[in-house]
Amino acid sequence: MHTLTVDLGDRSYPIYIGTGLLDRAELYTPHIKGRQVLIVTNETVAPLYLQRVKTALQQTSGLQVDEVILPDGEAFKNLDTLNLIYDALLEKRHNRTTTLLALGGGVIGDMCGYAAASYQRGVNFIQVPTTLLSQVDSSVGGKTGVNHRLGKNMIGAFHQPQCVLADTETMNTLPERELSAGIAEVIKYGLICDEPFYRWLQDNMPALMARDPRALAYAIERSCQNKAEVVAQDETESGIRATLNLGHTFGHAIESHQGYGQWLHGEAVGAGMLQAADLSWRMGNISAPELEALRALLQQAGLPVTGPADMTVDDYLSRMVVDKKVLDGRIRLVLLQRIGEACITSEVSRELLLQTLQAGNRLGCP
Numbered sequence: 179m180h181t182l183t184v185d186l187g188d189r190s191y192p193i194y195i196g197t198g199l200l201d202r203a204e205l206y207t208p209h210i211k212g213r214q215v216l217i218v219t220n221e222t223v224a225p226l227y228l229q230r231v232k233t234a235l236q237q238t239s240g241l242q243v244d245e246v247i248l249p250d251g252e253a254f255k256n257l258d259t260l261n262l263i264y265d266a267l268l269e270k271r272h273n274r275t276t277t278l279l280a281l282g283g284g285v286i287g288d289m290c291g292y293a294a295a296s297y298q299r300g301v302n303f304i305q306v307p308t309t310l311l312s313q314v315d316s317s318v319g320g321k322t323g324v325n326h327r328l329g330k331n332m333i334g335a336f337h338q339p340q341c342v343l344a345d346t347e348t349m350n351t352l353p354e355r356e357l358s359a360g361i362a363e364v365i366k367y368g369l370i371c372d373e374p375f376y377r378w379l380q381d382n383m384p385a386l387m388a389r390d391p392r393a394l395a396y397a398i399e400r401s402c403q404n405k406a407e408v409v410a411q412d413e414t415e416s417g418i419r420a421t422l423n424l425g426h427t428f429g430h431a432i433e434s435h436q437g438y439g440q441w442l443h444g445e446a447v448g449a450g451m452l453q454a455a456d457l458s459w460r461m462g463n464i465s466a467p468e469l470e471a472l473r474a475l476l477q478q479a480g481l482p483v484t485g486p487a488d489m490t491v492d493d494y495l496s497r498m499v500v501d502k503k504v505l506d507g508r509i510r511l512v513l514l515q516r517i518g519e520a521c522i523t524s525e526v527s528r529e530l531l532l533q534t535l536q537a538g539n540r541l542g543c544p
């Protein structure tokens with residue numbers, strides 16, 4: 179097992195990464211302060227892993243362990259579903275010292291985290307991410323929330339967990355598409371801040387796609403390390419943390435145009451990163467071969483490299499302006515300064531942006 183630390187002063191917390199961690203009672207207990215735990219999971223993950231987590235928690239005598247099993251899917255990441263968590267907490271009389279435990283992917287983690295941020299003005303929570311995307315991204319950094327009909331993640335809070343427990347064995351049951359979606363965020367770290375890791379990914383993508391345990395463990399650890407470092411520097415996204423949104427302004431436009439849940443978040447980010455890279459190329463920051471190599475890497479990872487065929491430039495622009503990353507009506511984008519370094523700019527020429535949005539499946543063509 180490897181342990182990383184998210185360094186946030188007195189709110190610092192460990193990320194445990196390894197195999198068989200779900201069953202290890204001693205990893206949970208130091209992070210449970212009161213006598214109550216509510217496990218928040220969904221109907222897909224519950225049959226796979228709930229019993230193992232319960233058994234581990236029940237080794238602590240006198241601990242009240244409850245569960246709430248939510249419907250599965252991004253379409254349920256909303257205030258109605260959130261209420262089911264509050265219902266369970268109140269019906270089972272959980273008090274201010276309770277600990278919520280998120281067992282599932284990013285949807286569960288974000289909802290459970292927001293429930294923890296708001297229940298009785300804030301209670302503790304533990305992240306047990308079970309998708310690649312949630313292990314390398316959403317479980318680390320304390321962003322929590324739910325979607326609104328008019329925008330993704332529009333209702334939320336920053337609330338850091340007590341610990342993150344990433345059991346790499348849970349990757350074995352993950353559907354192929356979900357694996358690819360997680361790899362999009364892994365590639366993102368290489369692109370924005372870790373060129374050696376990007377090169378490693380170019381050499382090791384087949385091993386990752388084959389779920390080679392050592393390759394997966396390395397990719398998860400390196401990704402968490404990158405995310406933890408960025409979060410430690412800028413917890414509330416006033417600066418450098420925004421670089422983690424590479425591809426996301428384009429990607430969120432795709433997700434919301436398609437209706438949440440049609441394109442997976444990571445798939446939209448994959449296509450969005452190539453659009454961001456195309457714009458970076460148009461601005462002279464990266465070369466055409468580098469853009470082509472990124473396209474090849476995304477394809478190897480089973481990710482889409484173009485947006486939805488029916489999405490027009492106006493469809494993108496109207497949604498990109500609603501996106502949170504937009505300040506004062508100007509589109510503020512994360513682009514590549516070079517491979518391994520991102521930059522944030524509101525100085526994007528409208529003409530070049532339109533060229534990227536018009537390029538469709540001809541990204542990288544003048």
Ligand SMILES: NC(=O)c1ccc[n+]([C@@H]2O[C@H](COP(=O)([O-])OP(=O)(O)OC[C@H]3O[C@@H](n4cnc5c(N)ncnc54)[C@H](O)[C@@H]3O)[C@@H](O)[C@H]2O)c1
Pocket residue numbers: 220222223226250251252255282283284285286288308309310311312315316317318319320321322331348349350351352353356359443444
């Ligand atoms: N908070 C953040 O910083 C942050 C960062 C990135 C993404 N997110 C959010 O994360 C969400 C996406 O997360 P996700 O990609 O994990 O999606 P998800 O939570 O919907 O999980 C994907 C699917 O895999 C299933 N699943 C989970 N673990 C499994 C396992 N081990 N085996 C088999 N099936 C399993 C889930 O039930 C679901 O059907 C989005 O809502 C996005 O906004 C948040």
Ligand SMILES: [Zn+2]
Pocket residue numbers: 315363426443447
């Ligand atoms: Zn993302």
